[in-house]
Amino acid sequence: MEGGFRKSMAWLHTWSGLVVGWVLFFMFLTGTFGYFDTEIDRWMRPEVPLERTSVSQQAAIELGIGRLQEVAPDAAQWTLYPPSGRDVPNINLYWSGVPGLGPQSGSEVLDNETGKPIDARDTGGGQALYQLHYLLRYLPSTLAYWIVGACSMLMLTAIVTGVVVHKRIFRDFFTFRPSRGRRSWLDFHNMLAVLALPFHLMITYSGLVFFAFTYMALVVSATYGSEAADRSRFFDEAFRNPEVGEASGVRAPAAPLVRIVAETEALWGDGQIRAIQIRRRERSASRAHRSSYWFGRRQ
Amino acid sequence: MSNNETNESLRAASIASRAVAAGGGGFVLANAAGVALAAVLPMPHADAVMAGILLTFAIYVAAIVWAFAARSASRAWLGLAVPIVLSFVLIAAVDWGAG
Numbered sequence: 001m002e003g004g005f006r007k008s009m010a011w012l013h014t015w016s017g018l019v020v021g022w023v024l025f026f027m028f029l030t031g032t033f034g035y036f037d038t039e040i041d042r043w044m045r046p047e048v049p050l051e052r053t054s055v056s057q058q059a060a061i062e063l064g065i066g067r068l069q070e071v072a073p074d075a076a077q078w079t080l081y082p083p084s085g086r087d088v089p090n091i092n093l094y095w096s097g098v099p100g101l102g103p104q105s106g107s108e109v110l111d112n113e114t115g116k117p118i119d120a121r122d123t124g125g126g127q128a129l130y131q132l133h134y135l136l137r138y139l140p141s142t143l144a145y146w147i148v149g150a151c152s153m154l155m156l157t158a159i160v161t162g163v164v165v166h167k168r169i170f171r172d173f174f175t176f177r178p179s180r181g182r183r184s185w186l187d188f189h190n191m192l193a194v195l196a197l198p199f200h201l202m203i204t205y206s207g208l209v210f211f212a213f214t215y216m217a218l219v220v221s222a223t224y225g226s227e228a229a230d231r232s233r234f235f236d237e238a239f240r241n242p243e244v245g246e247a248s249g250v251r252a253p254a255a256p257l258v259r260i261v262a263e264t265e266a267l268w269g270d271g272q273i274r275a276i277q278i279r280r281r282e283r284s285a286s287r288a289h290r291s292s293y294w295f296g297r298r299q
Numbered sequence: 300m301s302n303n304e305t306n307e308s309l310r311a312a313s314i315a316s317r318a319v320a321a322g323g324g325g326f327v328l329a330n331a332a333g334v335a336l337a338a339v340l341p342m343p344h345a346d347a348v349m350a351g352i353l354l355t356f357a358i359y360v361a362a363i364v365w366a367f368a369a370r371s372a373s374r375a376w377l378g379l380a381v382p383i384v385l386s387f388v389l390i391a392a393v394d395w396g397a398g
Contacts, residue, residue: 012367208356219333219352237345
């Protein structure tokens with residue numbers, strides 16, 4: 001625009017930051033609370049007994065599987081999260097694909113030592129705050145994703161242009177002139193922004209990448225096709241998901257989970273298993289599959 | 300209308316045009332370039348798509364910066380149209396080469 005490159009970038013920096021600044025502030029605030037979702041949930045349910053971390057994962061997994069056999073013996077899929085520290089203090093169980101008329105899926109949190117489900121009130125707590133920062137609540141989720149995406153793009157623009165307008169980014173970092181009105185505020189703005197610049201850039205870009213397959217779905221469908229099956233073929237290839245074979249039709253004994261867990265722990269180290277998923281096909285063949293990490297958070 | 304007012308409305312029109320170029324044109328360019336990268340990057344198919352998709356946001360932000368840095372709104376549009384067309388040519392060439 002008129003006035004040269006730096007001036008037009010300064011204009012863009014101002015407006016890309018101002019236009020949706022309050023939405024971004026809301027996202028950052030609730031997202032920051034989201035870091036402490038487990039603790040907030042815990043705080044909102046004081047009746048939950050103190051976590052016991054003395055149990056081995058091996059024992060916790062056995063307790064969890066025992067409970068799953070009790071409550072959801074016919075489910076098509078079991079997922080078990082053994083206790084693994086801050087984010088998952090207790091045994092978490094999920095099941096889905098239960099045949100029949102009752103509820104098809106369910107979940108439970110177990111006491112690590114007794115293996116009994118923890119009886120506590122329901123709470124939105126930390127999860128509600130965490131989800132607020134990308135779902136904006138009260139809006140349809142797809143609309144919320146796009147609003148959040150547009151705001152994040154503006155944030156990214158503000159960061160990039162903010163770096164561009166700086167002639168002396170290094171010197172500005174050490175400059176603070178107090179009691180000079182707007183000058184002082186600008187110095188303060190520079191200092192804070194430059195100090196956390198890597199974080200700001202990372203959190204903004206990774207936030208966009210989180211929903212990249214929604215925003216930039218075209219890149220996948222242009223190469224793989226736009227059907228749901230094409231998309232899942234891409235995800236299987238890109239994330240190297242293990243193939244689930246066809247059911248043999250013969251009822252097979254369950255794979256010896258205790259041995260698989262022991263082998264995995266020998267390979268990865270004690271207490272390194274984050275998730276175990278067991279899928280059944282046609283209720284005849286069973287297979288266990290280990291996953292080295294789990295992407296996403298507990299919902 | 301006074302000269303000043305004319306200038307003001309011209310400036311507003313230029314900003315509106317650039318904003319559409321940045322938001323809309325940038326989005327089209329990001330996607331087109333992403334697809335082109337997925338087609339030409341020398342790596343397994345899924346990885347190329349992944350790399351293309353990861354780079355779309357960097358391309359998008361570069362397009363936004365360009366739309367407001369260009370000397371005039373029409374140059375902003377032109378600067379977006381050229382790489383979009385190039386991306387399509389590249390995609391078509393790879394498609395044609397693949398048979």
